[in-house]
Amino acid sequence: MIPSDQFVRFYNEVFKFLDAKGDGALEDYYRVVSEQQEMHCLALFKTDGLAGMKAYWDRIAIEENCDMTCTLYEDRLEIVMRRCPSLSKAMDNDAGAFERYCDHCPGWVNPLLAKAGYRCDYDIIDRALPQCRMTIFPAAN
Amino acid sequence: MLRYRETGELHKDFHGSMNAAVEFVGERYGREGLREVFRNTAQKVYRSIYEKLKAGDWSELLEHWRYFMEREGADFSIAVTDTEAVMTVRRCPAVAHLRKLGMVPSAYFCDQTVLLNEAWCEDTPFEAVTEITGEGCCVQRIIRKHSTFKDVKHDSE
Numbered sequence: 001m002i003p004s005d006q007f008v009r010f011y012n013e014v015f016k017f018l019d020a021k022g023d024g025a026l027e028d029y030y031r032v033v034s035e036q037q038e039m040h041c042l043a044l045f046k047t048d049g050l051a052g053m054k055a056y057w058d059r060i061a062i063e064e065n066c067d068m069t070c071t072l073y074e075d076r077l078e079i080v081m082r083r084c085p086s087l088s089k090a091m092d093n094d095a096g097a098f099e100r101y102c103d104h105c106p107g108w109v110n111p112l113l114a115k116a117g118y119r120c121d122y123d124i125i126d127r128a129l130p131q132c133r134m135t136i137f138p139a140a141n
Numbered sequence: 142m143l144r145y146r147e148t149g150e151l152h153k154d155f156h157g158s159m160n161a162a163v164e165f166v167g168e169r170y171g172r173e174g175l176r177e178v179f180r181n182t183a184q185k186v187y188r189s190i191y192e193k194l195k196a197g198d199w200s201e202l203l204e205h206w207r208y209f210m211e212r213e214g215a216d217f218s219i220a221v222t223d224t225e226a227v228m229t230v231r232r233c234p235a236v237a238h239l240r241k242l243g244m245v246p247s248a249y250f251c252d253q254t255v256l257l258n259e260a261w262c263e264d265t266p267f268e269a270v271t272e273i274t275g276e277g278c279c280v281q282r283i284i285r286k287h288s289t290f291k292d293v294k295h296d297s298e
Contacts, residue, residue, distance in 0.1 A: 001235045002182070002253050003209035005147035007155035009186045010178075010253075014162050017178050021170070029165055036161040039242070040154065063152035094144065095185035 012090045015098040030107030037108055038115070045116035050077045053118075053136060077136040084130035091130070102127050114139065143204055144189040151213065156235040160247050167249035175252050176260070183260035194265040199226055199283055202261065210234075228281040236277035246276070254279065 002010050018025040044052040054072045057079055061068050067083035086105075090097040102124045113120050113136060123133040166174050184191045190201045203219065206228050210217045216232035235253075239246050251273050258269035258281055270282040 001209075001213075001215075001233060002159060002257070003147075003213060004151055004153050004155040004235075004238075005209065005212070006145060006186075007159055009145075010182050011158070011162065013178050013181045013186065014166060017166070017174070017181070025169070029162075032161055032165050033158070036157065039157075060152070063150045063154075065149040089145075092145075093186060094188040095181065 006089070008086045008089045009093050009095065011104070012093065012098050012101060013095060015101065015104065019098065019100075027107070030104060031111060033104070034108040034111040037112055041112055042116060045113070045118070049116075049118075049138075050136065053077050075137065077134075079134040079136075081130070081132045081134075084132065087130040091128075099127070102132065105132075109134075143201065143208060144187070146208060147212075153213070153234070153238045154242070156238045157242050157244055159235065159253060160239055160244055160250055163249040163252060164247040167247065167252070172249070172252070172256075175249060176256050179252065179256035180260040180263070183257050184263070187261070191261055191265075194261055194267055197266045197285075199267065202226075202283065224285050224287070226283045230277070230279050230281070233277040233279070251279065254281065258283070 014029070015026060018029050041053075041056055044056060046052075048055065050072055054070050054077055057068075057070045057077075060066065061070065064085045066081065066085055068079060068081045071078045071080075087097070087101055090101045106120065106122050110120055117139050118136050119139045121135045121137075125131050125133065163175060166178060170177075187205075190205060193199070193201045203221065203226055206219060210228075210230070213234035215230060215234045217228060217230045220227045220229075236246055236250070239250070251271075255271045255273075258271050261267075262269040262283065266286055268284045268286055270284060272280045272282075274280055
């Protein structure tokens, strides 16, 4: 068993493998991850909107030991990630981080948000720093 | 001493992500595709465990097993003799969490154990034999290959 703590280092190897295969394999995989995440998020996001998203990412912040702030405004949700545990682990890794590791996050989040009627502006800031900003809006705005 | 030794909260939903990952790679690239990913994981990500195994030392692997199986709440036991280390898993926390989520384990789900153990033992004085004894149950054996081990000792003398 790969411990849940260390899944992201395995994930990082899956990204490298699929990227080397080409033919859009990595992007196909992101779509599968997004569909799999629907079981956790889609009904919540559709029903409770931005508040449901805040509830989801607040739980993730605890379970994944993130240093992040998730602030709900009337028209948007702002997430400021000061220490992303996922990229931190991919970097603290004898196999080295996949150079586009951060792409998996919008890769699964954006299609799911679109299905719920929302969109997200991502600021990855720096692929070598475990920090980013996300702002989520209703798609109509 | 473990190279990776996480503390704090657990995000067990990653077992669901693992299920999706092995299903995707297994369906598209077969077991050889999975073998490549798990070989890279075992030998590059867990390089310190692998390097020790190559030197005939299973101590970090056993520490890894104990620490993370306890941390995940597994029902398991480990028995170690001069010739083999055997982990008997009576309740796999990964399979248990999939069922809690209402998910069906992929046909490839246990390859994360089978192929990882095999890759850890490649080109080492050990052999891995993993027997799946039921859903969420298995017996994992790391067996010391005496003849090879003697050869290694002889070569270093």
